[in-house]
Amino acid sequence: MSKFTHLIIFGAFLTASSAYAAKQQEIVEHKLLMDHGDGHLMDMDGGMVMGQNKDKLPGGCDKISGDEEITVRAGHKYSKKFPGTMFAFDKQEWRIKPCTRLTVHFINEDNIRHQWMMHGLPKYLYDKGMFHLEVTGPAKISGTLIVPKEDKTYLVHCDIAQHMEKGMKGQLVVGKGGGTFPSIPGLTDFAIPDNYGPTQIAATTSAQPAVTQPTAAQPLPAPQSSSNTGTFIIGLALGLFATPFAVSNFKQRFKGMSSKDVVIYGANLGKSLFDQAVHLAISIYRRFKK
Numbered sequence: 001m002s003k004f005t006h007l008i009i010f011g012a013f014l015t016a017s018s019a020y021a022a023k024q025q026e027i028v029e030h031k032l033l034m035d036h037g038d039g040h041l042m043d044m045d046g047g048m049v050m051g052q053n054k055d056k057l058p059g060g061c062d063k064i065s066g067d068e069e070i071t072v073r074a075g076h077k078y079s080k081k082f083p084g085t086m087f088a089f090d091k092q093e094w095r096i097k098p099c100t101r102l103t104v105h106f107i108n109e110d111n112i113r114h115q116w117m118m119h120g121l122p123k124y125l126y127d128k129g130m131f132h133l134e135v136t137g138p139a140k141i142s143g144t145l146i147v148p149k150e151d152k153t154y155l156v157h158c159d160i161a162q163h164m165e166k167g168m169k170g171q172l173v174v175g176k177g178g179g180t181f182p183s184i185p186g187l188t189d190f191a192i193p194d195n196y197g198p199t200q201i202a203a204t205t206s207a208q209p210a211v212t213q214p215t216a217a218q219p220l221p222a223p224q225s226s227s228n229t230g231t232f233i234i235g236l237a238l239g240l241f242a243t244p245f246a247v248s249n250f251k252q253r254f255k256g257m258s259s260k261d262v263v264i265y266g267a268n269l270g271k272s273l274f275d276q277a278v279h280l281a282i283s284i285y286r287r288f289k290k
């Protein structure tokens with residue numbers, strides 16, 4: 001075989017193997033994290049744990065009641081069952097007994113950054129009341145915390161801009177829980193409901209105000225077909241008034257130009273004016289045809 005044939009075979013092999021690798025989308029596990037103290041761990045590849053706590057007991061817990069592990073998956077594909085969302089966790093609620101030592105394995109399946117961020121923890125144990133896992137995917141990262149004794153519902157979300165608003169939101173319920181959060185996909189009511197129902201379409205076509213819809217969900221009225229023509233006429237009028245100024249401008253502009261350049265310039269200007277005139281004629285014709 002010639003050198004050239006070898007090269008082609010090698011190239012084909014490379015293409016096939018890289019395509020296979022892309023299809024597999026291997027989950028990288030971030031295990032070797034550097035401990036920065038106060039439960040803050042990170043590595044140079046963007047893996048981060050904040051609020052790690054394996055041994056400090058929250059107030060009221062005599063001992064760790066038990067060890068639990070949950071695996072949370074994050075990705076665009078989990079949002080598909082929730083209309084109007086773009087991102088989601090595979091589950092929207094986790095239930096844990098008080099004083100449990102909880103290890104969260106967070107698997108980000110997207111090729112972007114996601115977080116599993118829990119809020120409302122006691123600040124004497126958790127900086128800013130947060131426990132937080134973060135990684136650029138596809139990757140896996142794990143962290144551990146001890147949940148307090150009180151019955152409480154904790155907000156969990158991804159804090160990357162717009163990810164929570166687009167669906168990456170859930171809640172961790174300790175004991176019986178307490179309180180609810182709005183807009184958790186499939187779980188709680190939306191703070192601002194989206195509307196994909198037929199009433200919306202009916203309201204738009206009949207141009208009658210939909211009484212039942214909140215104002216925030218109201219669509220803008222469809223632009224009137226005549227408004228374009230109106231704008232154009234105003235523009236044309238302005239253009240005519242401005243012509244004397246334009247002429248003096250042109251005189252200065254043509255200084256030093258050869259006659260050929262002036263002719264080309266004029267031809268281009270003439271063409272654009274002609275196009276506009278045609279456009280005007282067509283819109284006027286359409287208007288009267290109705």
Ligand SMILES: [Cu+2]
Nearest residue numbers: 114158160163
């Ligand atoms: Cu995210």
